[in-house]
Amino acid sequence: MQTQNQLPSAEEAALAKLCSQELAAILETKEQVQTLSVQDQSGETHSVNMPVSALRMLVDVLTELGVGNTVKLVPIHAELTTQEAADLLNVSRPTLIKLLDDGEIPFHRSGNRRKVRFADLQHYQETLEKSRLNTLEELTALDQELGLGY
Structure with missing residues (x-):
């Protein structure tokens, strides 16, 4: 899905809203880095270290998608x-x-x-x-x- 060109479907919006809530609940804002586990298509689990600032941004993106908005990321210096x-x-x-x-x-x-x-x-x-x-x-x-x- 291209979030900048297409509105999320009702299913995508509902999933994004749920993901936003779950991710926000586990976000540890006192830390600089948090580890997430991601499962690939074969079922193998990978650990990914992410800056908390990126996780906060991900929560914001998911929140917007969860209410049916499109999202476009624009660098500040753009x-x-x-x-x-x-x-x-x-x-x-x-x-x-x-x-x-x-x-x-x-x-x-x-x-x-x-x-x-x-x-x-x-x-x-x-x-x-x-x-x-x-x-x-x-x-x-x-x-x-x-x-x-x-």
């Missing part, structure tokens, strides 16, 4: 095309281009193409989320001030 960046922000490409041209998100050109760093997209999302939360707090305070009972 440079994305405008279409990839728009997909990650869940906006149209023209909307992303406007954000780039308005200076909301930094970019550089590689030939005649715009490239966006994944880290810059994350920073933009975090800034946007903070702005939304501040606006929500202001609206809540105004509701209380006006006695609207919310």
Whole structure:
């Protein structure tokens, strides 16, 4: 299954959810490395040492698959095309281009193409989320001030 192109089936989602819960329950976060046993097709068991950080990421991936989402891993240092960046922000490409041209998100050109760093997209999302939360707090305070009972 290509998790970046296809939604998990109901069976795959259910299995991923179960695996996520079981793996999270045995994850030893105080350790740097944990040993997992994996059985191959012939029934032979192999021990694999994995960094706990990779196991945490695996739990996150399984959790997302378990709720029916697709998953795409993007390295932090990755440079994305405008279409990839728009997909990650869940906006149209023209909307992303406007954000780039308005200076909301930094970019550089590689030939005649715009490239966006994944880290810059994350920073933009975090800034946007903070702005939304501040606006929500202001609206809540105004509701209380006006006695609207919310």
